[in-house]
Amino acid sequence: MNLNEPRNFWLNVSTDNKMPHADNRYTKLRWLLTITGLFFYVVDIWMDVWLAFKYFQGKYYVWAGLTLGFVLVGLLVTQIFSYAWYRDDMNDVLINSERNAISGISKGELAVIHLFGVGIFTRYYYLLKKGFNVVWKSTNSDTVEERKDVHHNLFCHATDLSMLKLFEAFLESVPQLLLQVYIALAHDESSVLRYLSMAFSFFNIAWALVDYRRCLRRSLPHIREMxxxxxxxxxxxxxxxxxxxxxxxxxxxxxxxxxxxxxxxxxxxxxxxxxxxxxxxxxxxxxxxxxxxxxxxxxxxxxxxxxxxxxxxxxxxxxxxxxxxxxxxxxxxxxxxxxxxxxxxxxxxxxxxxxxxxxxxxxxxxxxxxxxxPRGKWHEADEVDGVGKEAEITGRMRNFLQP
Structure with missing residues (x-):
């Protein structure tokens, strides 16, 4: 993802007059899957915090500190990037006019929201709210092109969120899984709570990997869907x-x-x-x-x-x-x-x-x-035609973290 040309560069892409393929629509199933991702995210963190508390009660202070530390590192890094992306979107007039997820919120309010660690939940709230209005309360008053832009815009929101979830999965869930596996193997410590924590860390990793890949490919033009x-x-x-x-x-x-x-x-x-x-x-x-x-x-x-x-x-x-x-x-x-x-x-x-x-x-x-x-053909501009919009997108997309 390249923030030099804001992450959401796909908003500058011209659209044709056809409705996107069904796979490119933000469907009711996709909306429900967003709730599933939120569930895994919340339960995984809650399990780890609870496990850290149990370690502290059992006077395993090092294990408690590491378990809680991984949670805090994951939260901190994702809040930093989430705030930076919101800030960049607010600084871009075009994006801010077309993406109303941050309308009515000042930079100071955004900073406070992320300082208290709820930036991710803010993104979930806006994605679920906008998605609900589109897939559950849709009307036929919009033109085909407008509906296409709305669906594409939702996947842009989802891709931002899935990127943050990917960061969180590898900064919190993966090291957490490594720590709990090490404790279980090296110290022969059996605990139902630990195994539940390991299971939800595993599920959160799996979900983050697939969700990120699918959202990324759906949000970028000229790339075939997975x-x-x-x-x-x-x-x-x-x-x-x-x-x-x-x-x-x-x-x-x-x-x-x-x-x-x-x-x-x-x-x-x-x-x-x-x-x-x-x-x-x-x-x-x-x-x-x-x-x-x-x-x-x-x-x-x-x-x-x-x-x-x-x-x-x-x-x-x-x-x-x-x-x-x-x-x-x-x-x-x-x-x-x-x-x-x-x-x-x-x-x-x-x-x-x-x-x-x-x-x-x-x-x-x-x-x-x-x-x-899935393989798609990249469109490169030649020296005569110069760099067109499609080639510009291709170049920027190559700076994006890809599976």
Whole structure:
């Protein structure tokens, strides 16, 4: 997403006189799915806060601090970006005139809303309110072009929200899942609440991945929609298997030594440095751009994303080579350093999930990108015609974080 040309650049796209395909309409099902996403978001945070409180009661202060810390980091970062995007929209006359989600709210009021951590809920409120008026109370008084713009505008709102949810999932749900898996494996601590927290973190991650991909592709012109059914299942299988196996590998490394945190920190710095070398142009300010690159560096610790919308076949191959190397190294080190545990049910189960998840995830990746990935033709302007609106959109879109 490029904020140098505001994120919502799709509002500047000219439309034809035909109603969009049904897949590009904001439907009643899509509205209900937004409520589902809100449910996963709220319950996941509530479960983690409750778990942190239980840890504190049991005098597990480090676990309580880490559990609550991940929640706060996720909330803080998403509030910062949400406020920055609202502020940029308010500064753009065209966007502010066509997107009335922030009408009547001053920058000071927006700052207060986000300071109290309810910026995401404000976005949910406006999306659900506008979506309800369109899909449940629609009339035939609008022209075809106006209806098309309204539906497209709703997906623009949804894409902003799904991007924030993606940040939150990787900054809060993923490390939370890693922490709780580590506690359950390393300390043999059984707790129904912990398993519920892990389950909702997992669901929140899965939802954020699919929702982000589908909303992004529906909100951008000249990009084919991601089909539902088998393509979505295979894509989700690829992401969840690779992320889960990586989390278990990191857990084994942390069980071997707490100094493994140094290695994980180095991985984060490498991902951040790579994002910096790509010279991303996501934000309107230098400080926000650096924060964005740090966030993407953290996401890259767990899964691959196309950071600039460019051909990343080589980068993806290199990434998953090292991904597989880490997943092999973790169980191997565990065998070498703790040989007495190599035949235990625990080790065999975890190793099987790591290897099985790695293979299944990589096979799903290959199947998806070879046979199921929607492909659209990019329109590039030549030197004679100059840069037209479609080419401008294409160039900016390549700065957007893409699955």
């Amino acid at each position: 089909p539902s059914g088998l393509p979505t299942v295979i894509y989700l299988l690829y992401k969840l298997c690779t992320i889960t196996s990586h989390i278990l590998s990191y857990s084994l490394l942390l069980m071997l030594s707490s100094y493994s945190m140094i290695a994980l920190t180095i991985l984060w710095l490498l991902g951040t440095a790579w994002t910096h070398l790509l010279k991303t142009k996501f934000c309107t300010s230098r400080s926000l751009e650096l924060l964005y690159r740090a966030v993407i560096g953290f996401i890259l610790m767990f899964t691959f994303f196309n950071v600039k919308g460019q051909d990343t076949k080589v980068a993806m191959i290199v990434y998953y080579f090292f991904y597989f190397l880490i997943n092999i190294t973790a169980p191997t080190l565990y065998i070498l350093l703790k040989p007495e545990l190599k035949t235990t049910t625990f080790f065999l189960t975890v190793s099987s999930i790591i290897f099985g998840g790695s293979v299944l995830g990589l096979v799903s990746l290959v199947l998806y990108y070879l046979f199921l990935h």
